[in-house]
Amino acid sequence: MLKNVLILLLASAVAALLWLRRPVEPDAPAAAAAPSRPSVPPRFAPVLAAVGDFRARPELAAAAVGFCLIDPKGLMVVDMNAHTAFMPASSLKTLTTATALEVLGPEFHFTTEIRSTAPLKDGVIDGDLVIVGGGDPMLSSENLQAWAADLKARGLQKVEGKVRADTSLHHGSIYGDFWNWGDIGNGYGSGVAALDLDHNRFKIRFRPGAAEGDAAAFVSTVPAMPGLTWNNEVTTAAAGSGDNVVIHGGEGTSVIHLRGTVPLTNNLFQVTGAVPDPARHAVDHFQRALEAAGIQISGQQRAITGPTESLVRHPSPPLLEIVTSIHASSDNHETECVFRMLGIKAGKPPVEVIREHWKACGLEFTGLRMEDGCGLSRADFIRPADLARLQFLAARGPQGTAYKASLLSDGGLRWKGGAMSGIRTSTGYVTNKSGEEFCYALMVNHYANGTAVSEFTRKVMDAMLGL
Numbered sequence: 001m002l003k004n005v006l007i008l009l010l011a012s013a014v015a016a017l018l019w020l021r022r023p024v025e026p027d028a029p030a031a032a033a034a035p036s037r038p039s040v041p042p043r044f045a046p047v048l049a050a051v052g053d054f055r056a057r058p059e060l061a062a063a064a065v066g067f068c069l070i071d072p073k074g075l076m077v078v079d080m081n082a083h084t085a086f087m088p089a090s091s092l093k094t095l096t097t098a099t100a101l102e103v104l105g106p107e108f109h110f111t112t113e114i115r116s117t118a119p120l121k122d123g124v125i126d127g128d129l130v131i132v133g134g135g136d137p138m139l140s141s142e143n144l145q146a147w148a149a150d151l152k153a154r155g156l157q158k159v160e161g162k163v164r165a166d167t168s169l170h171h172g173s174i175y176g177d178f179w180n181w182g183d184i185g186n187g188y189g190s191g192v193a194a195l196d197l198d199h200n201r202f203k204i205r206f207r208p209g210a211a212e213g214d215a216a217a218f219v220s221t222v223p224a225m226p227g228l229t230w231n232n233e234v235t236t237a238a239a240g241s242g243d244n245v246v247i248h249g250g251e252g253t254s255v256i257h258l259r260g261t262v263p264l265t266n267n268l269f270q271v272t273g274a275v276p277d278p279a280r281h282a283v284d285h286f287q288r289a290l291e292a293a294g295i296q297i298s299g300q301q302r303a304i305t306g307p308t309e310s311l312v313r314h315p316s317p318p319l320l321e322i323v324t325s326i327h328a329s330s331d332n333h334e335t336e337c338v339f340r341m342l343g344i345k346a347g348k349p350p351v352e353v354i355r356e357h358w359k360a361c362g363l364e365f366t367g368l369r370m371e372d373g374c375g376l377s378r379a380d381f382i383r384p385a386d387l388a389r390l391q392f393l394a395a396r397g398p399q400g401t402a403y404k405a406s407l408l409s410d411g412g413l414r415w416k417g418g419a420m421s422g423i424r425t426s427t428g429y430v431t432n433k434s435g436e437e438f439c440y441a442l443m444v445n446h447y448a449n450g451t452a453v454s455e456f457t458r459k460v461m462d463a464m465l466g467l
Helices: 002-020 042-056 089-103 143-154 278-292 319-329 332-346 352-361 384-395 400-406 450-465
Strands: 065-069 078-079 111-116 130-132 163-166 199-209 218-220 229-232 236-237 245-247 253-263 269-272 309-315 407-409 413-420 421-432 437-445
Touching: 042 065, 042 450, 065 384, 078 384, 089 319, 089 332, 089 352, 089 384, 089 400, 089 413, 089 421, 111 143, 130 278, 143 278, 143 352, 163 437, 199 245, 218 229, 229 245, 245 450, 253 269, 253 352, 309 407, 319 400, 332 352, 384 400, 384 421, 400 421, 421 450
Parallel strands: 130 163, 229 253, 236 253
Antiparallel strands: 065 078, 065 437, 111 130, 111 309, 199 218, 199 269, 245 253, 407 413, 413 421, 421 437
């Protein structure tokens, strides 16, 4: 009997011990508590405090904020959600530009060529003139006019065939797969092809109505855009309201829909649209340039045997000049031309080129999604830790001096920013008064108040400059 009692007591004691060591589920209020800030060396506490200040701002209470600061030795010294991926907007451009400078080289040139399917003989080409696109983002109408003048000076009087384009360098859509329909008809979302004239953009002129709410009249385009039908629903808004026109176009479309508002003004109001068919656009304007130079285009059908004779080879500005333009203007078109060329040269998707290049340099991206090279897609995302580390490695790479010099400069800051609806980002370098250089990435997503984000960003920058 006593033995049975002892066994029962022992079993009860074991059960009690097991019960005491069981996992305890936290109460709901404890689970909802805000995460604690990571500890940092005292010197960097003001930077972390400035980054954490968004929590005290009602306008940013629902925003997502990520930040990473890397010291001159490459150590991460401040981390606020640095290992969480954020939408970067145009800060993503630095992946494209830094990679291109190292992979293609600062002296790389895009090349456009004019070829003919028959030789120039006695002032006549008994064949076609072919513009062979090289993906040049800086090709301009002035270049076309110079080519026409050069051909005229070399004795060309007549082309028996046609002017046509060879766009075989590029394949697939002229737009990113994840670009919004509201973007691709507007100038900042212009398509990217093997043959790109004037950034594949044109101007639309409106005459506002006499009062708010009145229809705004479509007047003209500059340059002329033949073959397009305009569905104009644009109205007049208050004076000073700015450009609120959305241009709905699409690849190869012949109908352009114009919606939104222009401000009340006594003058014509101008907005920028995207060319729906870049090859046709370039061919049309080259033919006009030839005819203006006094060269006759018969337009007769010729057997297409392929270009046989090179007449003009036109190099773009060097890549470093294009990268500097990208950082200054945040031009999506220029960036996408560079991004696609990375893939063309390597014979693989450009994002693979970027990943492989930086992995070899010691940076293996975690959670990176890169649907384009410019950040226009809201499907792009990257971690602040990786974006800041990219700046650190680029500065120490073979093109580090050129890359940093190409960025925007503001006192001790060298940076590239990004901005879209609900997205504000910045990445680059901070040099303090002692000459120490830090690399950073600041990323804010899902905010509703742009003024509050600007004030918050300025506070963070001032804190970094004060290190």
